Amino acid sequence: MAKKSTTPTKNKDKKSFNVFTYIKWFWILFATGIVAVVFIFLLASWGVFGEMPTFEELENPQNDLATQIISADGKQIGTFFRENRTPVLFEDLPDHVVEALIATEDARYYEHSGIDARGTLRAILFLGSRGGASTITQQLAKQLFTGGSQNRWERYLQKVQEWVIATRLERQYTKQEIIAMYLNKYDFLNQAIGIGSASRIYFNRANPKQLKIEEAATLVGMLKNSSLYNPRRRPELVETRRNTVLAQMAKYGYLSEKEKDSLQAIPLKLDYNPEDHDDGIATYFRQYVRDWVSDWAKAHPKGKDEEGNDMYFDIYRDGLRINVSIDSRMQKYAEEAVREHMANLQKEFLKQEKTNKTSPFRDISSEERERIIMRGMKNSDRYYVLKQQGMSDPEIFDTFTKKTEMKVFSWDGYKDTIMTPRDSILYHKAYLRSGLMSMEPQTGYIKAWVGGVDYKYFKYDQVNQGARQVGSTFKPFVYATAIDQLKLSPCDTLPVAQVTIPAGKHGVTEDWTPKNSDGEYAGYLSLKDALAQSVNTVSARLMDRIGPETIIRLARKSGIESDIQPVASIALGSVDLKLSEMVGAYSTFANQGIYTKPVTITSIQDSNGTILYQFVPETRDVISKEAAFVTINLMEGVTQSGSGVRLRTGPRDRYDFKNVITGYPYLFENPIAGKTGTTQNQSDGWFMGIVPNLCTGVWVGGEERATHFSSTQYGQGATMALPIWALYMKKCYADKALDVSKEAFPVPENLTIQIDCEEYKKTTEENIDVDEEFGF
Incomplete structure (x- = not known):
């Protein structure tokens, strides 16, 4: 019998072994892969591949949160952030x-x-x-x-x-x-x-x-x-x-x-x-808020760290909510008014500068001009950066004479150009500056704050940083002091004749005889007409009677903190004050003699809504209700028959306003108290305007006092500053939701000072001037 072959069985066993081996290794590899993946994820979770969050x-999770500035009408007007x-x-x-x-x-x-x-x-x-x-x-x-x-x-x-x-x-x-x-x-x-x-x-x-x-x-x-x-x-x-x-x-x-x-x-x-x-x-206002809140945060720790050290709020990361008094609508109208008027005024200024050999300056020597330019270079960002890099002054100043590509400001938009940095300083100094501040007299709430014409190029805040000579806008403080002390009526008269303050009196070092702008010194004027026409000799007589120290005390109580020297010339406004001080002080008259400290920041909340700061109103009595009302009545005369009359009638034929002031005349019919101011050489133009629930001040001038118009036709406050107030108020009145008052100023009860001059004449046997009655 033949022997059976075993070869097929071996092959079959071998084949079975191979399949089994493949399956086995597949599962081994699969399991290894699963284990490897799981192990990789475990390693990742343990932080082997990098630190993992706890x-x-x-x-x-830590996120930087921007601090928000929220206006009184609930709009976000700005943020402070590292991440916005x-x-x-x-x-x-x-x-x-x-x-x-x-x-x-x-x-x-x-x-x-x-x-x-x-x-x-x-x-x-x-x-x-x-x-x-x-x-x-x-x-x-x-x-x-x-x-x-x-x-x-x-x-x-x-x-x-x-x-x-x-x-x-x-x-x-x-x-x-x-x-x-x-x-x-x-x-x-x-x-x-x-x-x-x-x-x-x-x-x-x-x-x-x-x-x-x-x-x-x-x-x-x-x-x-x-x-x-x-x-x-x-x-x-x-x-x-x-x-x-x-x-x-x-x-x-x-x-x-x-x-x-x-x-x-x-x-x-x-x-x-x-x-x-x-x-x-509100770029200038936001910078003010940034500085204020930063100082507040440094003085108010939010807690302690693990080592017991004070921790402070970071306005760039902690997501604070800063509630402010500014109304975004009024702020918008204020900025629009400044832009509309200043763009047109600048055209006239540059046109006149074409014949000015020392442009953009007037009435200065070449040495003074160079000093201004040098100061401008040293105050520039370029100088600071190059100085930080270790360059010497001669090396730095040399860079100012080399042409370079740059953007410059213009009222038609920022322009790309090529010029030397030195020339760019002169170019920008030729632009007139402006400031506007608007406040509710009763609450102290600042509703609009325009510190300049463009924050990117002109960072100096003309509301709260710039103290400029106030001119005739200081005269209401002289009149108010005299009325409060002497109970004068707007109908009382004083001589217009020149008056001389002798040397040694009221801080005068030599005899001082102020002059009137129109050169007229004959006759008598009522106090109302004298303020309306801004007659210097009448202001000087009042100051001589009550003394500069008394006037300064009233100004101080009205919130003015800038230095005022007790000299006779304050009667004409020789002092330098901030626009913010002037608005706060003028608001005292509208608030029946009570000064209310201006409010910008009403409250601060953390990111969870917890209140960290709440403002507390600060008020004080300054003058009687009667004296405040009479002062307001005097200033109403400025817009009825004085330098502010163009608010009412707008006599085009009296001034050449070709392409300078749009929307003129303004034709306001409601009661307005106001005062214009123009300083020497037309360096500063002011207008302070008041209605019962809003006091607004406007200043216009050059960065340098040597930058000004050549004459009062354009350089007076009534031309430079008043139109901005008028444009702003027109816009505010057009917005009915704002409820800006058109009513008469409230008359205090039991008013004893006569303000109706016709009635005053009837009740007086003869019109005796105050010079005789009060010994002026």
């Missing part, structure tokens, strides 16, 4: 923002727990050609904790970290909170950190709730890459990306096809409102 950090972020709650997001985000970035967002397995598998199989796998939660993890590395292998390890952090975030927060955190964290560029800031900056929406669907789609489209999809630089690309987002919304049922088509047909429209520190509304 539980506390996940609970309170305004936090937004999920309930403050409109549905179409959330829908656009989910449809575009993470369609299965509500189905996963931080990692989208299907998306990850798809990304691996197709090597990312059909989209990435990052969920919204992973993107948030990247923003909060890992950032992004340009090194490929480091980025792979960061991805692992993001997966771990994403799962932890999903356990720590709700889906809604994660969406809000993600949109609050993203940098939309142009100082727009988070969707709250982006809504304001790109579309001028006070909050995301106001975003239209196409605007929401634009912002969501930017989430892919805000540098690439920048609507200011690549509007066509951004519009295409926006339409992709709208298509995704339609794909997932958030929009109908008809809605999608109509929205995609809308052109990209931005309403760009930058929030840089130099841009936007």
